[in-house]
Amino acid sequence: MRIVVDLTRCQGYAQCVFLAPKVFQLHGEEGLLYSPAVPDDQLERVREATAACPVQAILLGEEVSPDDR
Amino acid sequence: MTGDLRDGRIVIVGASLAGLRAAETLREEGFTGSLTVVGDEPYPPYDRPPLSKQVLLGQVAADTTGLPMRRNPDAEWRLGVRASGLDGIGKRVMLADGESLPFDRLLIATGTRARPWPNPDEAALDGVFTLRTRDDAAGLAERLAAGPQRVLVIGGGFTGSEIASACRERGIEVTLAERGPAPLVGALGGTLSKLAAAMHRNHGVDLRCGVTVTALRGDSGGRFTGAELSDGSRVEADVCVVALGAVRNVEWLAEAGLAAGPRGVTCDAGCRAFDMYGIVTDDVFVAGDVSRFPHPLFDYQLLSLEHWGNAVAQAEVAAHNMVNRGPLRRPHLALPTFWSTQFGLNIKSVGVPTFSDHVAIAQGSLEERRLAMVYGYRGRVTAAVTVDMAKSLEYYRHLIETAAPFPPAPGAADRPMAAEIPVPSDVPDPKGLSHGPTVALTGHLPDRRLTVIQPSG
Numbered sequence A: 001m002r003i004v005v006d007l008t009r010c011q012g013y014a015q016c017v018f019l020a021p022k023v024f025q026l027h028g029e030e031g032l033l034y035s036p037a038v039p040d041d042q043l044e045r046v047r048e049a050t051a052a053c054p055v056q057a058i059l060l061g062e063e064v065s066p067d068d069r
Numbered sequence B: 001m002t003g004d005l006r007d008g009r010i011v012i013v014g015a016s017l018a019g020l021r022a023a024e025t026l027r028e029e030g031f032t033g034s035l036t037v038v039g040d041e042p043y044p045p046y047d048r049p050p051l052s053k054q055v056l057l058g059q060v061a062a063d064t065t066g067l068p069m070r071r072n073p074d075a076e077w078r079l080g081v082r083a084s085g086l087d088g089i090g091k092r093v094m095l096a097d098g099e100s101l102p103f104d105r106l107l108i109a110t111g112t113r114a115r116p117w118p119n120p121d122e123a124a125l126d127g128v129f130t131l132r133t134r135d136d137a138a139g140l141a142e143r144l145a146a147g148p149q150r151v152l153v154i155g156g157g158f159t160g161s162e163i164a165s166a167c168r169e170r171g172i173e174v175t176l177a178e179r180g181p182a183p184l185v186g187a188l189g190g191t192l193s194k195l196a197a198a199m200h201r202n203h204g205v206d207l208r209c210g211v212t213v214t215a216l217r218g219d220s221g222g223r224f225t226g227a228e229l230s231d232g233s234r235v236e237a238d239v240c241v242v243a244l245g246a247v248r249n250v251e252w253l254a255e256a257g258l259a260a261g262p263r264g265v266t267c268d269a270g271c272r273a274f275d276m277y278g279i280v281t282d283d284v285f286v287a288g289d290v291s292r293f294p295h296p297l298f299d300y301q302l303l304s305l306e307h308w309g310n311a312v313a314q315a316e317v318a319a320h321n322m323v324n325r326g327p328l329r330r331p332h333l334a335l336p337t338f339w340s341t342q343f344g345l346n347i348k349s350v351g352v353p354t355f356s357d358h359v360a361i362a363q364g365s366l367e368e369r370r371l372a373m374v375y376g377y378r379g380r381v382t383a384a385v386t387v388d389m390a391k392s393l394e395y396y397r398h399l400i401e402t403a404a405p406f407p408p409a410p411g412a413a414d415r416p417m418a419a420e421i422p423v424p425s426d427v428p429d430p431k432g433l434s435h436g437p438t439v440a441l442t443g444h445l446p447d448r449r450l451t452v453i454q455p456s457g
């Protein structure tokens, strides 16, 4: 699974950092950096973070795989 | 009537952020016909912003930034093949492999590419990079991991600044050469560019402003060794990143009869492309970095943006309008919004900072490195930039959308204003503007949003 954070919307509330610190990190006071590829053992935590983000900025989903349509 | 728009053949050219989000939206809006997405890169859509941040910091591999889907758009993906032409009358997209794809409606989402170093021999030296694609980022990240002596970054825009920042964070020596008086001056104006310059220097970047790089040098093995600057000095470095901005991918449209040129493909607020006579088409749509569109809040000037958020918002509007007719169509009125993280600072912008004559610091201060700067043009708020104050941005977005007076009244912010006298914004004057009525946006739902004209005076 992959994530992308809409950083135009993210306000640095850092709930995601708190819930899934291996995937989301703050860089400085409020700049968010994250790992787009979610390891399987982090999936549950990332789901929680996605639900908890107050501005719904996190999208979790499958990558496009060109062969299955 | 709408029944037939939900069916038929749609082709999207450009398999990146705008192309993917448009494909998903078409299905969400009930399009049941055939959908083909053509992309010249061999990879499925991936995200670019991490390429100059997490990837160069060595935290994330370049091949892991694939974009998640909101839903499977059930499209045929033609990846690794370039669209080479468009026949607008026969309604076909020609592909470089000789095939051609018939369409009923087309979306152009071919974005931009990195502006190359002007001398091709110098650009071909081993160790000289640009940064736009996943392959660019993989190559550059590998060099940074190998611990170069010094990296030369040419160009002090957002990408160049982020690259310099990543290098310093990894302890790599960096020289950044910028022709202008300071980094980011073209985007943010004089005052914030001084903060940017201070951040570079505080983090140990060897910042050279007011100079141009005149030549790149290599050894007999074709490896980059350094560069000559216009002030007569020389920089010894083993890696060079050319960050001179972007070129719009419009060459494939040269014979298409569209209003396509170096500044992009011009379209109306409904994302419909104009033809070369300025007549709007009804079957060719444009979205993302390749587009050029009028925005009522900025005197209907044509904007060409290179913003992630614009690619998403415009793709959604374009897709909606591809399957709806007449009054059901929506205008693309989203305010330009941008972010950048560099030197541990979170810089965000809303509106068009270059569309300004004065600026004022509304919250915080340059000294704290935490502030909200408001930009005004002829007495109304047109943009705001926050540094580590992202939560304030929504408030300024509202001021811009309602054409609020500039400077904003003291206390207008949710905390006491560090009242500052407005100073000139010090950006190149917006050209060709005339006094006119002020336009504001109304409505709360994006699809109900309209413009209202307030007579001047």
Ligand SMILES: Cc1cc2nc3c(=O)[nH]c(=O)nc-3n(C[C@H](O)[C@H](O)[C@H](O)COP(=O)(O)OP(=O)(O)OC[C@H]3O[C@@H](n4cnc5c(N)ncnc54)[C@H](O)[C@@H]3O)c2cc1C
Binding pocket: B013, B014, B015, B016, B017, B018, B019, B038, B039, B040, B041, B047, B048, B049, B050, B051, B052, B081, B082, B083, B084, B109, B110, B111, B112, B113, B131, B132, B133, B159, B249, B252, B287, B288, B289, B290, B305, B306, B307, B308, B309, B311, B337, B338, B339, B340, B341
């Ligand atoms: C290093 C980097 C950092 C960035 N950081 C930020 C940031 O911090 N904040 C922000 O707001 N924005 C940032 N951006 C900008 C953001 O990534 C773009 O706005 C976004 O990618 C635009 O999406 P797009 O789909 O319009 O165009 P693109 O992503 O450029 O995609 C266009 C696609 O079309 C393909 N194509 C071109 N011509 C053809 C053809 N003839 N046939 C077939 N395919 C073709 C291209 O190869 C490409 O895959 C950054 C960009 C880069 C490169």
Ligand code: SF4
Binding pocket: A005, A009, A010, A011, A012, A013, A014, A015, A016, A017, A024, A032, A052, A053, A054, A055, A056, A057, A058
């Ligand atoms: S929880 Fe949401 S708003 Fe907060 S930092 Fe994470 S993505 Fe940003």
